Amino acid sequence: MAYIQNASNRFTLIDHPDPLCGKMVVVDWTLGNSCSYACSYCPKNLHDGSLKWQKPNDVLHLYRQLRRHYVDEMDRIVWLQLTGGEPTMHPQIVDLLHQASAKGFKISLISNASRTVRFWEKINKCLNSVILTYHAEFADLDHFIRVAGMMVDHITVHINVTMHPDHFDQTLEDARKLRAALPAASISLKPLRRDFGAQLYDYTKEQMQVLTNGLPSDRAPIGEQPRSLMRATTRSGRTETLRPNEFLLRDLNRWRGYKCNVGLESLRIRGNGEVYRGVCCVGGRLGYLGEDLVLPRDPIRCTKDACSCLADILIRKER
Structure with a gap:
């Protein structure tokens, strides 16, 4: 298939190769901001414990609203x-x-x-998939492999390896050990963005090529996941199926003015309880956790210069 250059503003449609993925409502839900790590590239407000853990009664109240609105009324599948x-x-x-x-x-x-292997044994029957992020600054490689290994043969295990350019070679070596130990897992070599914004760290051309190539598996995926690929269609009808990382790396993530299904295929609950259509927050705040919310029924026009979150990229958009 031909390689599409500088095509972001020529795409007329970004959609799901699998129609079932379009029925998924992926609820990106931050329960709080305490973390066992404090990575150098992670903004403090994502790990410093400044937000209390959300109250169980408020969480359960939103569970009931999600079930009524998306499942009972819209025949969609809620994926937390x-x-x-x-x-x-x-x-x-x-x-x-x-x-x-x-x-x-x-x-x-x-x-x-x-967390300990014993903890994961308590919860893994509830899980449909896990997204495990390998942070080389803190992670114990052997423990990480043990945790992933106890789930990889019966649910989808995706591993993000955060690739800081200053420690690229050592982290890549760890990533290759993960690939060898966990052949059924999918692995993404994740490019880092400054302060988790739109600007990538300064990677060399060689590092960018490694990130683009990734570490694909030769094993068929196990289990299920809400979505992982999007199909981009140009005005002439040419199509290309891309991973979300590829949209970022090739600067193909600019859809201002497009009609987007954010809020229909997604919801975002921040650690402070604010509820939005998506991570991008387009459309403004819908309300707060614990309140009775009016949840979206229609697409919305994108107002952002760039779509910088992988979860938001994996949503249908039409020009």
């Missing part, structure tokens, strides 16, 4: 992606996971895998 901070540190996380499972929600945890 619980993050932090480090979400496994929430004092009631085990009960919250069991309650979500009882509602029929699919559940992912975005975690650094630092």
